[in-house]
Amino acid sequence: MIIQMEAKAGEKQLERLVERLGNDGFPPEMLDISRGDTFILVGLKGDTRAIDEGAYRALDYVLDVIRISDPCKELTRDFHPRPSIIRLGSGLRIGKDLAVIAGPCAIESRDQLMKTAKLVVDAGANILRGGAFKPRTIHRSFQGLREDGLKLLAEAREKFGIPVITEIMDARDIHLFVEYDIDIWQVGARNCLNYTLLDALAEMKNPKPVVLKRGDHVSISEFLGAALRLYDGNTKVILCERGDKTVDPVYRNVLNLNNVAWLKKRYHLPVLVDPSHGTGVRQIVPDMALAGIAAGADGLMVEVHHKPEEALCDGAQSLSADFKKLTPLVRQVFELRRQAKML
CATH class of the missing domain: 3.30.70.1140 (Phospho-2-dehydro-3-deoxyheptonate aldolase; domain 1)
Structure with a gap:
């Protein structure tokens, strides 16, 4: 009401x-x-x-x-007409400023992370991503450096002066994320409907912003229900669209930009788009990144590696030096939308 x-x-x-x-x-x-x-x-x-x-x-x-009949009424623009803005310690305002999140799928070593961090910062990224805990399909695959990865991420933040984001997979690791003062906590697609984890994050005191990725074939109503669980205890929730699997083997996923436009028109939470997981194909990541911003996204989450051919995880969808060409184009599209008063 x-x-x-x-x-x-x-x-x-x-x-x-x-x-x-x-x-x-x-x-x-x-x-x-x-x-x-x-x-x-x-x-x-x-x-x-x-x-x-x-x-x-x-x-x-x-x-x-x-x-209001919408079961997620607190998230609607009827309930909250102005878009939510999430402020980071760096001064970045997600929901108002363009958020460019970039970095490796997985943190593999200090050398790899620092070289990639320098690449993305020089290219204009304003948030560094890097996976410390990796939910791999085959458990024998590289699972991430875990706590050592968090240490390296905190070190990179201090060296480059940029906020960091990484995925939390288990409520038992909350104390580690607090200890290393991770700026943004990501709930990945596989945990989108993990209500035990979502409830644990919602119950935290002094919570950090949380990026919630839509899971494979998770409906908008399910996605918003998951977001609402977080929002009840932490209003700093950011949605992220990353596509769905289809029968076509050409792509890892197909990015659903309908969701981006709908979520931005109807609801007040910031929305990101992940064209790396949304396609799985490096050659079309820039095109879908631009399309996502044109559809209304408040920012991007892009995988970048200084040597994708040597990556232990998702090298086929990771950009490298070519990321420098993408960021100015993304900013141009974002500004065009702002000038057209469509944001």
Whole structure:
């Protein structure tokens, strides 16, 4: 439910409304308040069937009372009209500024990570990615450096002055992510519907931003339901589209840009696009990266390796020196969308 206050309503009226809602079973922590130049919207989280719409609509400082049928109403633009903006310590504002996340699929060694980090930073990336824990299909494949990978990622952050993101696979590793102060925690596609992990992340005190990747053939409603589980305890949630498998063996996945456009139009969370996993084909990663930004994405997550031919993981979809050619083109498309007021 959304209560839209009269344009003339001020803070005193808002305090009265919040107090009344508290008496009706909706304390401040169950309210989402959005302010604009000419409006104040108060969104109610949870089951609002017992609320008397007429009684609230009759208040002289209330313009309208609107019920929302979307089960993920807290994530809708009806509930939260302005896009969510997630601020990092570096000053980057995800949801407003272009986020360019780049780095290796897996952290293999100090030399590999530092060389790749320098490459992506010089090319204009503003967040460094690198997998420390790798959920591989075959367990005998390289599984990542684990805690040593987190140490190297923290070292790269200090050396290059750039925030870092890596995937958390198990709630038992939360203490390690806290210890190494990982800036953004990623929930990968395989764990998109791992409710035990999502709930553990939602219950954290002082949580960091979380990137939630859509799993293979996970529907939008399932994806948003997973996002809502996180959002209930941590509003710094970022969605990421990374495609689905099809019967065509040419591509690893097919990137679903319908999802990017729909999520940006209907919901307020930032949305990223991953054209590396979304295609699995290095030659078309730049094209789909540009298409993703044109569709409305707030940023990219791209795999880059200083020597893809020697990569222990996903070399076939990793860019290298050619990444330098992509970043200025991505910024141009992003600016065109901004100028057209489509963002």
